[in-house]
Amino acid sequence: MDVRPFDALLYVSFGGPEKPDDVVPFLENVTVGKGIPRERLEEVGEHYFLFGGRSPINDLNRQVIAALEGELASRDVDLPVYWGNRNWDPYLRDALEQMVADGVRHAAYFLTSAYSSYSGCRQYRENLADATEGLDIELSRLRLPFNHPGFVAPFVEHTRAALADAPDDTHVVFVTHSIPDAMNDASGGPGVGAYRDQHLETARLVMAGLEPRHQGLPWELVYCSRSGSPRTPWLEPDVNDHLEKLAADGVTSVVVVPIGFVSDHMEVVYDLDTEAKATAEELGLRFVRVPTPGSHPAFVAMITDLLQERAAADRGEDPTPATIGSCGANPWVCVPNCCANLRGDRPAHA
Ligand SMILES: CC1=C(CCC(=O)O)c2cc3nc(cc4[nH]c(cc5[nH]c(cc1n2)c(C)c5CCC(=O)O)c(CCC(=O)O)c4C)C(CCC(=O)O)=C3C
Numbered sequence: 116m117d118v119r120p121f122d123a124l125l126y127v128s129f130g131g132p133e134k135p136d137d138v139v140p141f142l143e144n145v146t147v148g149k150g151i152p153r154e155r156l157e158e159v160g161e162h163y164f165l166f167g168g169r170s171p172i173n174d175l176n177r178q179v180i181a182a183l184e185g186e187l188a189s190r191d192v193d194l195p196v197y198w199g200n201r202n203w204d205p206y207l208r209d210a211l212e213q214m215v216a217d218g219v220r221h222a223a224y225f226l227t228s229a230y231s232s233y234s235g236c237r238q239y240r241e242n243l244a245d246a247t248e249g250l251d252i253e254l255s256r257l258r259l260p261f262n263h264p265g266f267v268a269p270f271v272e273h274t275r276a277a278l279a280d281a282p283d284d285t286h287v288v289f290v291t292h293s294i295p296d297a298m299n300d301a302s303g304g305p306g307v308g309a310y311r312d313q314h315l316e317t318a319r320l321v322m323a324g325l326e327p328r329h330q331g332l333p334w335e336l337v338y339c340s341r342s343g344s345p346r347t348p349w350l351e352p353d354v355n356d357h358l359e360k361l362a363a364d365g366v367t368s369v370v371v372v373p374i375g376f377v378s379d380h381m382e383v384v385y386d387l388d389t390e391a392k393a394t395a396e397e398l399g400l401r402f403v404r405v406p407t408p409g410s411h412p413a414f415v416a417m418i419t420d421l422l423q424e425r426a427a428a429d430r431g432e433d434p435t436p437a438t439i440g441s442c443g444a445n446p447w448v449c450v451p452n453c454c455a456n457l458r459g460d461r462p463a464h465a
Pocket residue numbers: 129130131132142145146149151155156159170171172227228229232234235292293294295340341342343375380381382
């Protein structure tokens with residue numbers, strides 16, 4: 116496998132606290148300048164304390180990176196993998212300084228976010244613009260993989276398994292992180308609304324991969340983890356409200372597919388496995404939550420394939436992007452006003 120012109124891969128993620136004393140400073144990092152109400156922050160802090168003050172996210176990222184190193188080695192590629200986060204140690208700036216010290220000149224980077232939005236794309240690119248300041252290093256972004264076969268395959272496999280012994284009236288409930296309506300509208304470009312549309316495409320692709328007898332099951336896209344001011348409209352319905360509606364309609368069983376998340380981090384283990392599950396139990400709904408990709412071999416191979424594709428593109432070749440469905444591949448380089456920062460323009464990478 117030819118990875119020229121890259122001399123490293125940078126794995127870019129959100130970060131999370133690792134011990135109780137980390138929780139408040141982590142939340143301050145996440146929410147600086149965001150106008151999140153104090154009560155919401157205290158509430159979210161409690162979610163972390165319920166899990167001993169440690170988010171699963173960093174360990175999950177360590178596992179993916181170890182698997183990625185194995186995948187690269189198995190393809191005879193000698194390419195170092197670095198790791199940097201937006202909100203917690205190891206921070207992006209430290210990773211980039213280390214890379215430059217190690218002689219890295221041109222790295223590809225992978226975002227642990229599959230869909231277009233300010234939070235999942237441009238904010239990371241702003242973080243990278245800040246973190247590379249004064250450093251002599253070139254970066255190339257790997258495209259967002261919402262419709263890559265290697266992203267969809269683990270969800271298909273896990274949803275098939277969850278449906279194998281599910282009752283006939285089961286609803287397939289796809290869940291992602293809610294974002295403000297205005298952030299959704301700006302996703303992919305002004306008025307494009309790519310965030311929601313990309314999720315609908317991923318949901319359709321998962322449904323199309325199920326056993327023929329399950330492909331016609333009713334499904335919906337719903338949201339979790341809303342924050343911000345209650346006066347600001349965010350994408351709805353909330354997963355808990357949706358479960359109530361389904362139960363009121365006489366539905367008895369749900370399979371919850373967290374397509375918005377690449378690993379079983381706090382949003383998944385608290386907002387879905389704790390809160391939404393408790394809602395389902397109160398309602399007498401059978402509730403099964405399928406796993407996220409995590410370190411699934413198809414997901415890890417996908418990162419390596421994206422690296423190979425982008426390397427070819429940067430060498431001036433014209434690689435055919437691996438995608439399924441009808442949305443087309445997310446571009447290598449975002450359009451200039453893609454996923455705008457609604458609080459004001461800031462320098463962003465790519
Ligand atoms: C689209 C999206 C993704 C997916 C794409 C991506 O991965 O980036 C994502 C991921 C994550 N979000 C996470 C945690 C948090 N997100 C918050 C707040 C917010 N998220 C938002 C959106 C997203 N978030 C938004 C619009 C806000 C409001 C503030 C703002 O406009 O930025 C807050 C503040 C408290 C709260 O109000 O919930 C926390 C603690 C964790 C770590 C989990 C762990 O620790 O295991 C992860 C992976």
